[in-house]
Amino acid sequence: MPFQELIESARKSYSARFGKEARWTVAAPGRVNLIGEHTDYNGGFVFPMAIERYTVIAAGPSDTPGTASLYSEIFDQTGEFSLLEKTPPAPKVDWHSYVGGTIACALEKGLRPKPFDGVIVSDVPLGGGLSSSASLEVAVATLVEAASDRKIDPVEKALLCQKAEHEYAMMPCGIMDQFISAMGEEGHAMLLDCRSFERESVPLDDPNVAVLVINSNVKHTLSGSEYPERRNDCARAAELLGVELLRDASLAALDAAREAIEAEPNGGRIFRRARHFLTEEERTARFADALRRGDYAAAGREMYAGHRSLKEDYEVTCPETDLLVDLAARLGLENGVYGARMTGGGFGGSTVTLVETGKAETASAAIAEKYETETGIKPSRFVTRPAAGARLIEE
Ligand code: ADP
Numbered sequence: 001m002p003f004q005e006l007i008e009s010a011r012k013s014y015s016a017r018f019g020k021e022a023r024w025t026v027a028a029p030g031r032v033n034l035i036g037e038h039t040d041y042n043g044g045f046v047f048p049m050a051i052e053r054y055t056v057i058a059a060g061p062s063d064t065p066g067t068a069s070l071y072s073e074i075f076d077q078t079g080e081f082s083l084l085e086k087t088p089p090a091p092k093v094d095w096h097s098y099v100g101g102t103i104a105c106a107l108e109k110g111l112r113p114k115p116f117d118g119v120i121v122s123d124v125p126l127g128g129g130l131s132s133s134a135s136l137e138v139a140v141a142t143l144v145e146a147a148s149d150r151k152i153d154p155v156e157k158a159l160l161c162q163k164a165e166h167e168y169a170m171m172p173c174g175i176m177d178q179f180i181s182a183m184g185e186e187g188h189a190m191l192l193d194c195r196s197f198e199r200e201s202v203p204l205d206d207p208n209v210a211v212l213v214i215n216s217n218v219k220h221t222l223s224g225s226e227y228p229e230r231r232n233d234c235a236r237a238a239e240l241l242g243v244e245l246l247r248d249a250s251l252a253a254l255d256a257a258r259e260a261i262e263a264e265p266n267g268g269r270i271f272r273r274a275r276h277f278l279t280e281e282e283r284t285a286r287f288a289d290a291l292r293r294g295d296y297a298a299a300g301r302e303m304y305a306g307h308r309s310l311k312e313d314y315e316v317t318c319p320e321t322d323l324l325v326d327l328a329a330r331l332g333l334e335n336g337v338y339g340a341r342m343t344g345g346g347f348g349g350s351t352v353t354l355v356e357t358g359k360a361e362t363a364s365a366a367i368a369e370k371y372e373t374e375t376g377i378k379p380s381r382f383v384t385r386p387a388a389g390a391r392l393i394e395e
C-alpha cells in the first residue's frame, strides 16, 4: 500500500474509533538484510536497508490516567498498558508483549508519556522475515517519545526496543532490526558494525536500481537446535583460534589452523561455519564498495557467493530459497538481474535480489511463475527502494 494511504487509513481508523482527529502519527519501517548473514553474534557486519513497508500508529491524548490503550487492526484487539511503572513480562508471548515491553523499557529509560490511545496498522507482513516486530517496537517507542514531548538518542531508542524483544518477546535478536528501523536513511543501506555499533550510510539511490524481495512462503520446521548449534560452533572456532569473537580472526589464521580444528569433534563442520563468517565479512565489505562505485554486477556476484556460502558452509538455505536464487541467476544480467541471495535466518523465508528498476517487475513475475510451477507454492513478492527510518509525521 502506498505510504500516504497507510497513513490515511490509520488516521481514519483512529477517528472512527475515538471520535477525534489523531494528534500524532508515527511510522517505522520493516527491513531486509542485503548481505552479512549470521554475522551479528560473531561481532561482524550486517548491511540492512529499511523497506517501504511500515507499522503506522495514529494516536492522541486520552483521559485514562497512567494508561496507554492501543488497538491492533491486524489482531482486532485492544491492549492496555501501564504508563506508571515498568510492568514485568507476561508468561505468554503475544502481540501485547512487543507493545507492553517497549512501553516498559521506555519508562525505564526515563520517558514519561501522558496517557494516550491509538490504532496500529501495518503493511509489513507478520512473521515474514521483514521484521514486523522491530517496526512495531520502534513505532511504539516513537509514539512514546511524542506523548512524552521528548526525543531520546536514536541509538538508545533502538537498544530499548531490542531489550523489549529480548525480555518481553523472549527473542534473543541482534541489534540490526531495531537500528535500521529507527535510523534508516532514504536512498541508503546501513553498513552496521555489530560490535562497535558504528554505522555508515551507503548510497543506494540510483533510480535504475531496485531491490526485489521474494518470500518463498516456506518455513521449515526446526528442532530448535539449529541456531544454537551454529552459534556454539562459531564460539568454539573462536576459542580454537584464540580470539574472543570470530570477528577478531582472519581467513589466513583459520586456514593455518584447519588441521587442528578438523581434528576436533565436529571439526569439519566448525571449520565451515567459521569460513562462512570470515568470507561473509569480506563479501560484505566488497559489496559495499561495489555499491559505492555503482558497480551493481560486482555487488550481485557477492550476493550469489554469499548464498552459496550459506548453503554449503552454513547450511541454512533450503531447496525453495535455493530455487529462487537459481531462477534469478538464470535470468541474469540481460534480464536486469544483478544478483540474489537468501536473507534472514534461513530454512525458508525470503530472498533479496538486486535488479534493474525498469526490468524488476518482469523479472519478479518470471521468477514467481517458475517457482510456483516447480514447487506448487505461490511466493509473495514486492519491489522496494531503501526507505527512511522511524518518524513522527507532521503536517
Ligand atoms: P517478523 O519480525 O519477522 O515479522 P516476528 O515473529 O519476530 O516476525 O514478529 C511478529 C509478531 O510481532 C507478531 O506475531 C505480533 O505479535 C507482532 N506484531 C507485528 N506487527 C504487529 C501489528 N501490526 N499489530 C500487532 N502485533 C504485531
Ligand code: MG
Residues within 6 Å of the ligand: 131, 132, 133, 134
Ligand atoms: Mg521479528
